[in-house]
Amino acid sequence: MADTDWRNQTSITEFILLGFGNIPELQVLLFPFFLAMYILTMAGNILIMVLVVADQHLHTPMYFFLGNLSCLETCYTSTILPRLLASLLTRDRTISVTTCIAQFYFFASLAATECFLLSAMSYDRYLAVCKPLHYAALMNGRICLQLAAGSWLSGSLATLIISSLMSQLTFCGPNEMDHFFCDFTPIIKLACSDTSLIVVLDFLLASVCTLFPFLLTVSSYVYIIVTILRIPSTGDRQKAFSTCSSHLTVVTMFYGTIIIVYMLPKSSTLRDLNKVFSVFYSVLNPLLNPLIYSLRNKEVKEALRKAVNKCVAFSRTQQSRANSFTLKKTGLI
Secondary structure, eight states: OGGGGGGGSOOOOEEEEOTTOSOHHHHHHHHHHHHHHHHHHHHHHHHHHHHHHHOGGGOSHHHHHHHHHHHHHHHHHHTTHHHHHHHHHHOOOEEEHHHHHHHHHHHHHHHHHHHHHHHHHHHHHHHHHHOGGGHHHHTOHHHHHHHHHHHHHHHHHHHHHHHHHHTTOOOOSOOEESSSSOOHHHHHHTOOSOOHHHHHHHHHHHIIIIIHHHHHHHHHHHHHHHHHHTOSOHHHHHHHHHHHHHHHHHHHHHHHHHHHHHHSOOOGGGHHHHHHHHHIIIIIHHHHHHHHHHHHOHHHHHHHHHHHHHHHHHHHHHHHHHHHHHHHHHTOO
């Protein structure tokens, strides 16, 4: 009888995202903070994508993957921050069950895609440093497209299975979710129906989508570091490491924050700390990625300098033409 009690209850259609609490002073500070983060993240990643497409010198496998990463980060941030900003502005914390599951699908699929994409980028750096004579043959345009497409497709399909099963769950209350976006564990906690199958399947798919890419990434950098340390020349050693340092920093930040969030004990005392680290990997990482690549990468800085010079030259040309037209119209020349 207890197993069927949930069937006799009314299914809820909305969740309430508790977010960061009910402190008015905190809400006033959070809105401009997250708005600034969103604007800067979008601007930085879109700038990287434009530079990679526009500059011929950046038409290489490394920057092809970087462009994909920036595209992913713009989508990743847009699944969470617009809804959070609207909630902070209107004080409306309700979200429909369907919308919540959809948000989880896009967030989780993009996170899984980033794991695969980072492993592809580490493999690219491994070939560049450890197999330089065979790099052009092993990392050609076709291989790059296959690795990128495989990353996007794998992340989408793996999460689609979980989201489809999640949409069949019954929710009968309570409907308050102690988080600022719809993640797997908070949703499952609110389900009234049996979730054992979906929990096991999520563990298996999460292991495939995170553990294997993580191990591949770590293995690649172990070989890279060993190879770099064997280079006799200090200058060549520093140059080789500089080509990998930006990506290694991004990988460390991404996996470091995710491990902290999902490995922390789910106790009430650590719940707020869990939210803070969730902000790191869902909001701050997408913002820092373009900054790391633009500030630590000479090619990106050079492409940015050229783009700025072209914009300045174009602006001066247009202004000169406008002045000439005005003078001719007034009969001064």
